[in-house]
Amino acid sequence: MRSVRNLVETIPTERFFNAILGTDIRGSLFENYSNTTIMVIEDQIKTTLRNFEPRVGNVSIELVGSPDRNAFEVTVFYDILGIPLPRQRFTFILEPTR
Helix, strand or coil: CHHHHHHHHCCCCCCCCCCCCCCCHHHHHHCCCCHHHHHHHHHHHHHHHHHHCCCEEEEEEEEEEECCCCEEEEEEEEEECCCCCCCEEEEEEECCCC
16 A cells, blocks of 8 residues: 555654644654664554554554664565455655665
């Protein structure tokens, strides 16, 4: 579902008429690599999907860190509510841009 990916990859204030839409997970990349950073990223994704995408449920996040590159491989798993489809997922690399 493209809307899930758009929500996760949108930076707050990027949308003019809805400044709170999106996640600030890219800002977490400038923190020290720790379990707290992982929990913050997971929480931001789950909160954004819960608040802005009512068509999905049972959201879980898998993060694989690469501290040397200061990057994460993020996989978001979710179910589309009301439609008997297999569990959905999408994966992306979260890394700082220069």
